Amino acid sequence: MNRNMRDNYLNFGDFITKKREEKQKTLREVAKLLGISAPYLSDVEKDRRNPFDLEKLDLLADVLLLSEEEKRVMLDLAGRRRNEVAPDLPNYIMENDYVSAALRTARDLDAGEEEWLKFVEDLKERKG
Amino acid sequence: MNRNMRDNYLNFGDFITKKREEKQKTLREVAKLLGISAPYLSDVEKDRRNPFDLEKLDLLADVLLLSEEEKRVMLDLAGRRRNEVAPDLPNYIMENDYVSAALRTARDLDAGEEEWLKFVEDLKERKG
DNA sequence: TAATATATTAGCTAACAAGCTAACAGGGTA
């Protein structure tokens, strides 16, 4: 959509390094605000360790003043790095059993982008 | 809906124990078919250990001749026990980024059972 | 009663993850 498209080619570590540098914060500074050690943050930025847990990711988004869209990108990258669902989603899925059920139906009926986008459109129309 | 409603009150261990006993298989027998030790299976049946990985769960469903519905129940219970998304879902979610996006929209717009059920109905109408 | 089946308990190991501290290298600047 905009120039942020290029972010899609970054991994989680590169992404947060870039955002940190854009905001002119030092690694030690951010580490302190997150309550972790600088070497730990360094390892994560270098993509040698897993991303943090959701709590720290939320904090990081605040610290780096990420937009909602940037935050979603960050969370998707964190999920991808862990080879898991993006970490902001499990709670919503688990707490509502009809979501799991719908996901299975969609999967088993081979629902693709078209159907999911229509779902989103319907939602926006009705609720947004 | 039917008598299987009662299964909803079981945990994963109880569920697979019950199904195993219904099918008159011994724990050792099932363990051997799954390629794991009997004590390990025992621990899982007693709900003292995590459920197995998806591969073994699939195998188990075959070994115990579970119906599709029973298998879904089993997978939901496995997810609940791990306090995670049911283990058959992450792949579908991760492989299709529009699914994650739709889940976030639904969450943020507070889509509830009604909206999700409508989605399922629409899908069935169009694809099923 | 002895032998056999079955399930369970106890406890071990290997691997991995999340975190840390201490020490280092390299670039600016007094």
Place this chain on the structure above:
DNA sequence: TACCCTGTTAGCTTGTTAGCTAATATATTA
């Protein structure tokens, strides 16, 4: 040159998980 700030490397500790074996308890049957 000496100092300081930045990021990085190496390696440690602690906890957790998936799996196992060996030994025990409990039925069942010959």
